[in-house]
Amino acid sequence: MKRFFSMILVLLGLYYSVIAQEVSRKEVEKISWFKEARFGMFVHWGLYSILGGTYNGRTMPDTALANGKSWYAEWIQQRLEIPNNEYQALVEKFNPSRFNADEWIKEAKNAGMKYFVITAKHHDGFALWDSNVSNYDIAATPLRGRDILGELVDACKKYGLKYGFYYSHWQDWEHPNGAIPYWKPARKSRDFEKYWKEKSLPQVQELIERYDPDLLWFDTWDEEAKELITPARRDELIHLVRKLSSKCLINGRIAMHDPGNEIDFLEMMDNAYPKQLLDKPWQTPATMNHTWAWHSKDFNWKSSGQMLRYLVSNASKGGNYLLNIGPKPDGTLPLPAIRRLREMGAWMLTHGEAVYATQPLRDVPTNKGVVLTQKRIEGGQIIYAHILDELPDNTLKLAIAKDKVQNCQLVETGEMRNVKSDGNKGVTISLPEKDPYDNAIRVLKLYVKE
Ligand code: FHN
Numbered sequence: 001m002k003r004f005f006s007m008i009l010v011l012l013g014l015y016y017s018v019i020a021q022e023v024s025r026k027e028v029e030k031i032s033w034f035k036e037a038r039f040g041m042f043v044h045w046g047l048y049s050i051l052g053g054t055y056n057g058r059t060m061p062d063t064a065l066a067n068g069k070s071w072y073a074e075w076i077q078q079r080l081e082i083p084n085n086e087y088q089a090l091v092e093k094f095n096p097s098r099f100n101a102d103e104w105i106k107e108a109k110n111a112g113m114k115y116f117v118i119t120a121k122h123h124d125g126f127a128l129w130d131s132n133v134s135n136y137d138i139a140a141t142p143l144r145g146r147d148i149l150g151e152l153v154d155a156c157k158k159y160g161l162k163y164g165f166y167y168s169h170w171q172d173w174e175h176p177n178g179a180i181p182y183w184k185p186a187r188k189s190r191d192f193e194k195y196w197k198e199k200s201l202p203q204v205q206e207l208i209e210r211y212d213p214d215l216l217w218f219d220t221w222d223e224e225a226k227e228l229i230t231p232a233r234r235d236e237l238i239h240l241v242r243k244l245s246s247k248c249l250i251n252g253r254i255a256m257h258d259p260g261n262e263i264d265f266l267e268m269m270d271n272a273y274p275k276q277l278l279d280k281p282w283q284t285p286a287t288m289n290h291t292w293a294w295h296s297k298d299f300n301w302k303s304s305g306q307m308l309r310y311l312v313s314n315a316s317k318g319g320n321y322l323l324n325i326g327p328k329p330d331g332t333l334p335l336p337a338i339r340r341l342r343e344m345g346a347w348m349l350t351h352g353e354a355v356y357a358t359q360p361l362r363d364v365p366t367n368k369g370v371v372l373t374q375k376r377i378e379g380g381q382i383i384y385a386h387i388l389d390e391l392p393d394n395t396l397k398l399a400i401a402k403d404k405v406q407n408c409q410l411v412e413t414g415e416m417r418n419v420k421s422d423g424n425k426g427v428t429i430s431l432p433e434k435d436p437y438d439n440a441i442r443v444l445k446l447y448v449k450e
Pocket of ligand 1: 072074075219220221269270285292
């Protein structure tokens, strides 16, 4: 009898360890596309896009107003103190006659982006889909009858991009109990609970059941959220997502102040680039100019060269780059954004192998202004050296033993380069003269034996 029970115990132990392995294998698989993707498109688009940063003769940033000093055009309702009824009347004007989901996603695809995230609902509370939970939605606009999110999801599937939704689960300026900006009297937690149960949770459920997203992008950014987004509410939302979807990833800004252990990836602050490697997968949400949503007077465009530097630097630390576009009210993408996307895409076309599905490389000293990525291959590794800045004597230094390096070539052209010992424990590789008009990042690729 005793032996029988111990047999049962052993079998149960085995059973549970197989289940545990299976669960952790599924967890690893679930996040793997994100870890390989490196580059995604973020879109801020909604009622605020109609105003483009200007209302009643005032343009953001407007320092004459107490809280007007911000370029974030999606905040116009609060920053320029637009009364609720005036702002909400914009639903009548949301009529993006030139919106074409296929064109947006084709731009993302050609830029080399692997996933797409759009503001299904931003802080203003307006839902970009026909929501059963609220009438403040696309069905109240001249676009009623169109399923914009559905069209974008279909285009993502057509072009092979993963897709997700930004959902403002904390701030909501339409619901009487949603969180409001810090300069206004704070909501009480028991009042916020009404918004939480009536709008926030049910709309998240709707988004998952209707569109089956690959990720949800929640938004808090500092300690300010902690009174309302408590660990209990954070976990309630996480459990809801987990119950409804086995694939949907959740970002750390669900509770930036205390993300807990159940989130799938960390989200940096806006345009923030960590200096060190992090324990979890992560990404930087980034703007092309100062704003997220369309702002007709924000001419502060970053160059595509600068943005590629952010992208490869993040990749060298195991992170992604989620680059934002603020489409115009007619549904088209701003031309300066398109130019930058296409330039970045041209570089990614010839250098993608040095970015996608790469890993960081620790402890291999090299020149300042050079970042490294790597891929494991049978019997060794490929090291990619991304040369961001001019090198002294046009020569790369890398602390890898010379007899381990099988060969070295430029990624774009395949041109082979000589690898010399530096007389110590490393190698030097000289680069061909650079065309002074070419500002593309050059990448050297080294095959290195174990
Ligand atoms: O307030 C928002 C802002 O409008 C924008 O959506 C960004 C994107 O990261 N998140 C918040 C500020 O961090």
